[in-house]
Amino acid sequence: MVQIQIKDVKVKSTSKGDFEKHSFTVREMEIDDIAEVYQLGESNFKANLWPMLYRSWDEYEVTTLFNTDGDYCLVAENDDYEEGSKDPRIVGFVLGTVISKAGSAWSYGYVIWACTYTPWARAGIAGRLLDKLIETMVEHEGIRIIMADTDPENVPAVKFFTKKGFLEQKPHVYLSTNLETNPRYAHLIEKSRKANRLKLARKKSKNAARSKKRIK
Numbered sequence: 095m096v097q098i099q100i101k102d103v104k105v106k107s108t109s110k111g112d113f114e115k116h117s118f119t120v121r122e123m124e125i126d127d128i129a130e131v132y133q134l135g136e137s138n139f140k141a142n143l144w145p146m147l148y149r150s151w152d153e154y155e156v157t158t159l160f161n162t163d164g165d166y167c168l169v170a171e172n173d174d175y176e177e178g179s180k181d182p183r184i185v186g187f188v189l190g191t192v193i194s195k196a197g198s199a200w201s202y203g204y205v206i207w208a209c210t211y212t213p214w215a216r217a218g219i220a221g222r223l224l225d226k227l228i229e230t231m232v233e234h235e236g237i238r239i240i241m242a243d244t245d246p247e248n249v250p251a252v253k254f255f256t257k258k259g260f261l262e263q264k265p266h267v268y269l270s271t272n273l274e275t276n277p278r279y280a281h282l283i284e285k286s287r288k289a290n291r292l293k294l295a296r297k298k299s300k301n302a303a304r305s306k307k308r309i310k
Contacts (some may be wrong), residue, residue: 116217123167130184148236159189166190170219185211192235203231203240
């Protein structure tokens with residue numbers, strides 16, 4: 095059973111599993127949360143499972159969205175966290191943005207990133223984060239449509255969004271190529287490596303010349 099208490103911008107939820115009770119608070123992300131948000135994403139977006147997420151997730155993604163869309167960067171904080179606890183302080187996050195089209199009265203919400211701490215996956219974190227994100231976007235910018243995308247093989251994510259009413263699905267294909275083995279672009283990689291080697295050799299030569307002058 096999930097019990098909800100709303101106070102100001104916070105949503106507090108307690109979920110009781112077989113043997114554990116999890117309590118967390120949903121709030122806006124703060125600057126001190128950035129490192130933990132990045133680490134949580136880094137631990138979940140594995141290259142062998144979600145290669146596109148793995149390749150595009152980095153610390154700049156978090157800091158950029160925090161600076162440009164801070165109102166739409168939310169975290170779920172472990173209410174019972176203490177230094178040395180087995181569970182982290184930040185147990186979930188959602189990062190979003192609002193897109194406004196020129197000449198259109200419509201604004202679109204977009205869920206860019208969402209992640210929960212795996213051992214707490216059934217605590218209702220993702221649902222509370224998404225609900226609060228949508229509530230904030232509607233309140234601030236009057237969005238009428240919200241979008242999200244995920245790997246079609248990520249069945250739990252597809253089920254989650256479908257349950258939340260995201261029923262209009264459009265196929266989307268991610269394409270990539272290894273430039274080193276692509277005959278059209280492989281020469282660019284080699285050219286870049288040669289330029290870097292030359293730049294490094296020049297730098298070493300300058301440093302050696304400076305060292306000789308100091309000795310003299």
